[in-house]
Amino acid sequence: MRPIASRISVMSGEGALSVFARAKELEGAGRSIIHLELGEPDFHPTGAVNDAAKRALDEGKDRYCPVAGVPALREEIVRYLRDTRGVNTSASNVVIAPGCKIGLFMAMMTLVNPGDEVLYPEPGFPAYRSITQGLGGVPVPFELAERNHLQPDPDEMAAKINPRTGVIITNSPGNPTGTVYTDAVQRRIAELAVKHDLFLLSDEIYARIIYDQSYISMMSYSGMEERTIIIDGFSKSFAMTGWRLGYNVAPASVVPALEMLVVNSYTCVNEFIQYAAVEALRDRDGHTPRMVAEFERRRDRFARELNSIPGFRCAPPQGAFYAWVNIADTGVAAEELCRIMLEEGGVAAIPGAAFGGAGKDFVRFSFASSIATLHEAVERIRRVSPAWERTAVTK
Ligand code: PLP
Numbered sequence: 521m522r523p524i525a526s527r528i529s530v531m532s533g534e535g536a537l538s539v540f541a542r543a544k545e546l547e548g549a550g551r552s553i554i555h556l557e558l559g560e561p562d563f564h565p566t567g568a569v570n571d572a573a574k575r576a577l578d579e580g581k582d583r584y585c586p587v588a589g590v591p592a593l594r595e596e597i598v599r600y601l602r603d604t605r606g607v608n609t610s611a612s613n614v615v616i617a618p619g620c621k622i623g624l625f626m627a628m629m630t631l632v633n634p635g636d637e638v639l640y641p642e643p644g645f646p647a648y649r650s651i652t653q654g655l656g657g658v659p660v661p662f663e664l665a666e667r668n669h670l671q672p673d674p675d676e677m678a679a680k681i682n683p684r685t686g687v688i689i690t691n692s693p694g695n696p697t698g699t700v701y702t703d704a705v706q707r708r709i710a711e712l713a714v715k716h717d718l719f720l721l722s723d724e725i726y727a728r729i730i731y732d733q734s735y736i737s738m739m740s741y742s743g744m745e746e747r748t749i750i751i752d753g754f755s756k757s758f759a760m761t762g763w764r765l766g767y768n769v770a771p772a773s774v775v776p777a778l779e780m781l782v783v784n785s786y787t788c789v790n791e792f793i794q795y796a797a798v799e800a801l802r803d804r805d806g807h808t809p810r811m812v813a814e815f816e817r818r819r820d821r822f823a824r825e826l827n828s829i830p831g832f833r834c835a836p837p838q839g840a841f842y843a844w845v846n847i848a849d850t851g852v853a854a855e856e857l858c859r860i861m862l863e864e865g866g867v868a869a870i871p872g873a874a875f876g877g878a879g880k881d882f883v884r885f886s887f888a889s890s891i892a893t894l895h896e897a898v899e900r901i902r903r904v905s906p907a908w909e910r911t912a913v914t915k
Pocket residue numbers: 559619620621622645691694695723725753754755761765766
């Protein structure tokens with residue numbers, strides 16, 4: 521049989537999904553598993569959002585609709601971005617996608633030529649590297665190192681830019697580290713993008729899940745409006761993972777290319793879901809801030825409890841809902857540690873190398889679970905920790 525296209529062999533899966541598959545297998549065999557591997561809020565959208573979806577269906581909003589998305593949603597996104605992060609854009613710059621990841625995929629299809637270098641954060645969301653490779657581009661990681669408080673180092677980025685560089689990807693707050701890029705770092709990144717005439721993909725999916733500070737979009741910096749594509753969606757900030765709804769905010773010069781890709785792939789996004797999303801966005805002060813306040817309580821307590829495990833070190837993240845734990849002092853490799861926690865302790869978490877080599881000494885735990893469940897997870901880890909306690913370096 522003829523082989524399939526070679527681009528597939530250079531792409532990679534997601535560590536979270538393979539840990540999830542094994543955790544499910546153990547559950548199927550009767551084991552109790554605490555799932556801290558997936559990046560999925562344990563909340564659901566409000567009744568008003570569900571009602572809006574039902575109403576839209578009853579009104580017959582179940583047809584093909586405009587390629588870039590229904591005007592009501594695109595206009596509401598413009599108001600939402602202005603009110604929640606000071607971004608000034610217009611509905612004609614918004615293209616709706618079935619999920620943030622497809623938005624990312626479309627944006628990268630639009631911007632990356634074979635041989636182009638793409639600067640992306642590492643540890644980082646695995647799709648950045650995988651999609652770049654799938655498109656024949658060259659992934660060039662910039663490190664979020666502990667010595668820099670998990671912030672990007674603009675000097676490192678500057679040194680990695682050359683005539684083949686086409687795109688920078690940023691992700692603040694970031695998965696898996698929870699880093700919220702500082703204003704100073706973002707300003708320097710923006711200057712680099714302008715100086716070298718680069719596009720910038722700003723993955724802002726966690727922009728609303730941020731603690732003790734306000735959000736500055738990469739699009740807000742001088743010279744960035746014409747070169748930034750914001751990628752955002754409803755999965756995290758509105759707890760709508762399974763609804764599959766995201767969007768890109770792109771410069772006018774890029775929008776027709778994105779629409780061309782939509783026409784050639786998904787045609788348009790589910791009409792009634794777009795109307796329900798309008799309802800979600802209008803609830804500026806309700807559901808999302810309540811959810812974020814709860815994440816913050818969990819963050820504080822979970823980080824404190826994790827730090828009591830021998831060899832674990834975790835700074836509370838500034839955004840998103842992941843604890844990024846340095847486990848080097850356990851003396852055990854992260855993969856083995858995760859195996860012990862899952863197989864012997866019934867706690868599913870992801871070895872940091874799933875987010876790139878720079879994450880090899882870390883483990884990612886999602887804290888999108890109740891305080892009681894997180895506490896139970898820490899107790900289970902404590903029970904299996906004698907497996908590494910003898911080798912652990914004491915704090
Ligand atoms: N970008 C980042 C940084 C993510 O963590 C995720 C999901 O985990 C996505 C994009 C994809 O979001 P969606 O579920 O809307 O496709």
